[in-house]
Amino acid sequence: MSKVSAMILVPLAALLFVGVGLSASQAGFRSPESLVRNVYAYYGDRTSELSSGLPRDAETARQFFDQTVREAWISSRQTPYDFMVQSPTWKLGAISISILRRQFDKTYVVASFDNRGRAVIMNFVLVNGPDGWVIYDVESPHDSLRAFLAHYKNQGLNR
Numbered sequence: 001m002s003k004v005s006a007m008i009l010v011p012l013a014a015l016l017f018v019g020v021g022l023s024a025s026q027a028g029f030r031s032p033e034s035l036v037r038n039v040y041a042y043y044g045d046r047t048s049e050l051s052s053g054l055p056r057d058a059e060t061a062r063q064f065f066d067q068t069v070r071e072a073w074i075s076s077r078q079t080p081y082d083f084m085v086q087s088p089t090w091k092l093g094a095i096s097i098s099i100l101r102r103q104f105d106k107t108y109v110v111a112s113f114d115n116r117g118r119a120v121i122m123n124f125v126l127v128n129g130p131d132g133w134v135i136y137d138v139e140s141p142h143d144s145l146r147a148f149l150a151h152y153k154n155q156g157l158n159r
Helices: 003-025 032-040 058-064 067-075 145-154
Strands: 096-103 106-115 118-129 132-139
Touching: 032 058, 032 096, 032 106, 032 118, 032 132, 058 067, 058 132, 067 132, 067 145, 132 145
Parallel strands: none
Antiparallel strands: 096 106, 106 118, 118 132
């Protein structure tokens, strides 16, 4: 290999390596708290797409959810309420996020907040995958996200 070829190939290889690293870092989050904080960042006043709830697209699913939940999240566009805020509408108060426990390969994070005067507590079950922290499940006092998505898929509401 000539010096000129090496001078061209080495920077191109480095650029390719950096590009691959950037695309992989887009999935998952660096900490459990950061993941939950980023979920609720989507729950604003609905004046833009970024404040209208957690999107149901493939990119968001890849970034936020474990592979076993992604397809169900994307296909569940017609549910009676938004599971993450336990209501079809929202006006969230301050959100408290704390790690409840770390157990084997899962970390349990509790998020509590006020939604239109009603106290809401959600327990996130998170796993640390090769690309960072992602959601394995979310539990409300009455249901889990996995069961919720499966129920409405089986009811024929998701098309």
